[in-house]
Amino acid sequence: MIKTVATTPFNDQKMGTAGLRRKSKIVTQPNYIENFVQSIFNVMGDLSDKTLLLGGDGRFYNDIAIQKILKIAAANGLKKMVVAQNGFISTPAGSVVIRKYKLSGGFTLSASHNPGGPDGDFGLKYSNESGGQVSTSVTSQIEKAALSLTEYKILEAPDVDISHLGSFKLGDMEIEVIDGIKDYVAMMQNIFDFAALKKLAASGFTMRFDAMNAVTGPYAKEIFEKLIGFKEGSVVNFVPKPDFGGLHPDPNLVYAKELVDFMFSAQAADFGAANDGDGDRNMILGKGFFVTPNDSLAIITDNFKLIPYYAKGIYGVAKSAATSTAVERVAKAHGIGYYEVPTGWKYFVNLMDSQRITFCGEESFGTGSSHIREKDGIWAVLFWLSIIAATGKTVEQIAVEHWQKYGRSYYIRFDFEGVDTAVADRLMADLENKLPSLAGRSFGDLTIREAKPFVYHDPVDGSVTKNGLVIYFADGSRITYRLSGTGSSGATIRVYLERLQMKDILQNPLDMVTPLGRIALEIAEIPERTGKHQADVVT
């Protein structure tokens, strides 16, 4: 029944910031997913004592890839695969399951916030027993294995039915189909005070959660409507669709337009939120008010005492280097540890495992805690609702009072998309060479204090990672440049702009960072080199 198939390597099976992401057209080529999964198994070694989790965000090719992976796993001697019912599990829920049942790791099939469908993207995130994605040393071993792959093993068998809960065998491999929602919901009930949340909903407070036709719809229905009691219809776009109904499931001001328009209209709910394709990102809105992920992390940290699970005390906090310094000021005020890591959630895992941090976040709409090892969209929404339930304040009041206390980091990200890869690489290399000469240069009232690459020394495993170039100004402003590691074609240059104001806290963010934006474009010669005089996406 086990077939060994001769194959030739694909030279692009390199995982980026979070797993492997490619155009669906690439992934659906014969042998593509087979090669990649076989390469992972080759690096994993002996599988006879391992149990893995398998599921995905339900996007196009999820069902087909799951059947292929099951048959390749069985042929490679995996002891057991735990499969999410119908193949649906969010990234955070997958992390819950891996940790709760002490699995050896797992696969979440997702290209996260990237669009799906035959013309969209597909992807695979690979986690280890921590419930977090594997480190770059493991991903480079897999890349190497993929480049020299000559064959893969696959079981010749009919497709298995994963629509019912229960256990059965595929060849010698055990399969257990589990409910992908239940354990996640139980974890949320363990963290937050649901009685207080029920009271909030019963008081007439209204919310709208936009699942963006992606994986969190069923989770949100269960948690916000059924358990907490927000009225039916509070959760919208809740049926996961293979192409996300044509939406770009990225919860930000640009792509979650339907929700943003609603929350800035006369009919707005008291609270609005959205999640991304695989449920690890979140956007928080009040009535006519947007909370940046940077501020969200700072506000969550500042309010830890309001949540039962954290009330006894927290370890430190961490943010990705590109994220604003808002949380740094909160960490200082509370006297807790503070860390800056490269972009990508995997860099937080060691800090959580070693009890250095409890909360962490990224500017890219990712917030989370050590309850799992992935960022967690619904968790962040529940945290905000809990702050509101405990304080009786509006989202806007909570944010404005926070700025009054800690100052405000005005923050905007510019993305220049679809840049020729060679042009982008050259731009970054030339900019890096130029950095030392920038110190002391002034642009109007902005003076550069220092400019250097961001280099991270992991305090736990000693690994060193270089990611992004940072320009620090004397007044606390910063410009950070990075190339995206989640795209599926061409290069995206990300330019992160932060301007700190201790007193002047009610200005328009875009106005406040525009002078920095001009400097950023000039220094890196972005218009000259890319032909772009404006960013494609501003968030």
Ligand code: VG1
């Ligand atoms: C982007 C974000 C990063 C995030 C990553 C994965 O990476 O900037 O902060 O961790 O996506 O997000 P990049 O390399 O394109 O900037 V996702 O929601 O996997 O799940």
Ligand code: CO
């Ligand atoms: Co995601």
